[in-house]
Amino acid sequence: MTRPTPAISVVNVSKSFGQTEVLHDISLDIPAGQVSCLIGPSGSGKSTLLRCIAFLEETTSGRILIEGQPLGFSEQDSGYRARQSRAQTRAVRANIGMVFQQFNLWPHMTALGNVSAALKVVRKLPKAEAEARAMAQLTKVGLAERAHHYPSQLSGGQQQRVAIARALALEPKIMLFDEPTSALDPELTGEVLTVMRTLAAEGMTMVVVTHEIGFAASVGTQINFLDQGRLLFSGPPEEVFRKPRPQRLEQFLDTYIDRGASMLA
Amino acid sequence: MTWQLFSLLVQASGMTILISTISILVGLGVAILLSAARLSHLRVLHGFTALFISFFRGVPLLVQLLLLFNLLPALGISLSGFATAIIGLSLCTAAYQAENLRGGFDAVPKGLIESADMAGFSPAQTFLRIRIPIALRLTFPALVNEAILILKASSLVSVVGVIELTRMAQNLSASTFMPVEIFASAGLIYLVINQVVAAIGRYAERRLPGMGQAAR
Ligand SMILES: Nc1ncnc2c1ncn2[C@@H]1O[C@H](COP(=O)(O)OP(=O)(O)O)[C@@H](O)[C@H]1O
Ligand SMILES: [Mg+2]
Numbered sequence: 162m163t164r165p166t167p168a169i170s171v172v173n174v175s176k177s178f179g180q181t182e183v184l185h186d187i188s189l190d191i192p193a194g195q196v197s198c199l200i201g202p203s204g205s206g207k208s209t210l211l212r213c214i215a216f217l218e219e220t221t222s223g224r225i226l227i228e229g230q231p232l233g234f235s236e237q238d239s240g241y242r243a244r245q246s247r248a249q250t251r252a253v254r255a256n257i258g259m260v261f262q263q264f265n266l267w268p269h270m271t272a273l274g275n276v277s278a279a280l281k282v283v284r285k286l287p288k289a290e291a292e293a294r295a296m297a298q299l300t301k302v303g304l305a306e307r308a309h310h311y312p313s314q315l316s317g318g319q320q321q322r323v324a325i326a327r328a329l330a331l332e333p334k335i336m337l338f339d340e341p342t343s344a345l346d347p348e349l350t351g352e353v354l355t356v357m358r359t360l361a362a363e364g365m366t367m368v369v370v371t372h373e374i375g376f377a378a379s380v381g382t383q384i385n386f387l388d389q390g391r392l393l394f395s396g397p398p399e400e401v402f403r404k405p406r407p408q409r410l411e412q413f414l415d416t417y418i419d420r421g422a423s424m425l426a
Numbered sequence: 427m428t429w430q431l432f433s434l435l436v437q438a439s440g441m442t443i444l445i446s447t448i449s450i451l452v453g454l455g456v457a458i459l460l461s462a463a464r465l466s467h468l469r470v471l472h473g474f475t476a477l478f479i480s481f482f483r484g485v486p487l488l489v490q491l492l493l494l495f496n497l498l499p500a501l502g503i504s505l506s507g508f509a510t511a512i513i514g515l516s517l518c519t520a521a522y523q524a525e526n527l528r529g530g531f532d533a534v535p536k537g538l539i540e541s542a543d544m545a546g547f548s549p550a551q552t553f554l555r556i557r558i559p560i561a562l563r564l565t566f567p568a569l570v571n572e573a574i575l576i577l578k579a580s581s582l583v584s585v586v587g588v589i590e591l592t593r594m595a596q597n598l599s600a601s602t603f604m605p606v607e608i609f610a611s612a613g614l615i616y617l618v619i620n621q622v623v624a625a626i627g628r629y630a631e632r633r634l635p636g637m638g639q640a641a642r
Contacts, residue, residue, distance in 0.1 A: 217540055251546055259544045265537035269559045269634075279545035282555055324541075331545065 166229040168193040168335050168366040169214060174223030176209055183209050185390045186223070191368060191383065193334070196361045198377035199370045201387035202413055207370040210387065211339050214368065215259050216250060227253050228334065258328030262340040264320040266312040272299060272323045273308040276330050284331070298326035302356050318349030322356055329360075336360065338369040374414065378402055386410050431598055432611055438594030439615050445590060446577045448512055453519035453576075454569070460524040461531055461561070462553060475524065482521030488582050490514050495586045511583035519576050526568040530561030563634055570627030574620045581616075591615060 169191040176184040183206045191197045199207045212218040214225055216233040225232045232253045234242040245253075266275050277295035280286045286294070299305050302322040312320050321341055328336060338357065342350035354376055361367060361380050371377055377384055377398065384401040386394040388409050394401055406414070460478065463471035482490070491514040498505055505513070534557055542552040562569070584593035595612040599605040 215544060217543070247548070251548075254544065255546060257544070259541070261537055261541065263535075263537050265535070265541040267538055267541070267556055267560070269563060278555065279547065282551050283546040327541075327545070 167191055168228060170226040172224040174213060174220045176213055177221045183390045187392045189385060189392060189395060193366050194364050195382045196367045196380050197383040198381035199385050199387060200377055205387040206390040207387050208339050211337050211368060211370050215257055215337055227256050256334045258331060258333035258336045260324050260328055260338045260341050262343050264324045266320055266324055268312050271309050271311055272304060275323055276327045279331055295330055298330045302326045316349060317345045318352045321353045325356055335366045340370050342373060435591060435594055435611055435615055438589060439591040441590040442580050445511055445583060446580045449515035449519055450573050450576055452516040453523050456520035457523035457527055458558060461527045479521045479524055482518050487518050487579055490518060491582060491586055507587035510586045511588045515576060515580060519572060522572055526565045527561055530565035531557060533564050534560045566631060573623050577620055
């Protein structure tokens with residue numbers, strides 16, 4: 162009996178920018194259906210790890226496997242890494258949706274335009290079908306009435322929900338979130354977290370870089386603590402947050418204690 | 427100064443508008459191609475665009491037009507004055523528009539390209555659907571400005587034998603001996619055309635979705 166293939170495997174990944182190594186030999190398996198949270202101090206490499214998983218950054222060494230398939234570089238027994246063809250990368254990446262801290266909606270398209278664009282342009286669906294699917298996703302994130310608004314006419318929370326709908330429209334198996342609520346006013350984080358909770362409840366595999374320790378503790382099923390480019394801790398929340406905690410984690414939680422996390426104190 | 431003379435000038439301004447409009451649009455197309463060349467990974471293309479832009483920005487338009495007008499026949503290519511004027515003005519404005527667009531392309535936030543990448547867009551699709559529309563919106567005021575400059579610069583195409591507003595004014599002033607009235611009228615007509623262009627520009631700027639919103 163073999164174990165099921167993890168949705169994401171990070172295998173001995175290191176990443177340097179020039180001379181600075183920002184990820185040190187990280188290995189991590191994320192099984193399907195998990196809500197895997199990346200926490201850690203600012204500058205610890207969370208975004209870089211997430212971006213390596215999406216192949217928005219190239220790893221310096223190591224491998225990323227999505228659903229068991231290598232992403233970015235093809236597997237070579239000799240240890241030599243060959244860059245995949247664009248088509249291969251795109252095929253593997255189609256499993257992944259990504260939500261950015263800054264939303265990154267296309268400003269010249271309406272909410273509906275943003276959500277339907279890839280369905281039309283990449284998936285080549287007829288306009289009516291693409292827009293019907295996009296509308297269904299907007300309805301899911303509670304923004305059907307805002308379908309014809311431009312990003313500049315939406316609040317930050319609404320923009321982020323459109324961004325989530327845009328990623329979901331392509332029916333990914335995995336959703337990556339890089340601090341999805343950090344650019345939002347505090348009163349707007351709730352609506353985004355609610356959408357994410359729903360997604361988690363539906364069994365979506367999620368990787369979430371977050372400072373919302375409360376969210377991580379209540380929704381997360383795997384907590385990964387990164388510090389100075391090293392994965393110091395990875396495990397289920399009850400283990401990670403159990404006292405006594407490792408000193409670095411304790412220090413970190415002290416700094417990021419929020420309403421949700423106070424229950425852990 | 428009679429209505430008859432004035433209406434001759436107005437008729438000739440039709441040619442000014444026609445030549446300028448075609449040149450601006452052809453120039454925009456060429457400028458987009460130059461931008462694509464500059465964003466490509468081919469070094470040769472980078473060198474070519476740099477050369478193209480520095481030539482057409484560095485040599486006076488009048489000299490370019492006269493060169494083109496004399497060069498083409500020497501090469502055995504016979505083109506009408508109209509076609510020569512369009513080619514000359516288009517290439518010249520293309521160089522300036524490419525420079526304007528460069529700023530626009532550079533200002534497209536990297537995250538918007540990354541989200542297109544994650545959505546599965548190919549580089550060409552990203553260029554057409556994301557980069558171009560956003561760069562055009564960001565640089566739209568510069569495009570309106572360039573249109574006005576080209577409308578005025580089109581007066582130079584009289585040297586290749588095209589009868590547009592300035593050339594008509596010259597002809598009429600030689601035959602009527604009323605240069606002040608005639609050139610004042612021509613100036614007024616240019617002014618009105620350019621006011622209209624500026625007004626259209628302001629209207630479009632208000633109406634184009636996402637205008638000026640790309641750079642958060
Ligand atoms: N493109 C880049 N070039 C150079 N250094 C970078 C780049 N991106 C991130 N870094 C550096 O890598 C480290 C980790 O950054 P990041 O992954 O963004 O951290 P986090 O998301 O945990 O705050 C930081 O020291 C940051 O300055
Ligand atoms: Mg980060």
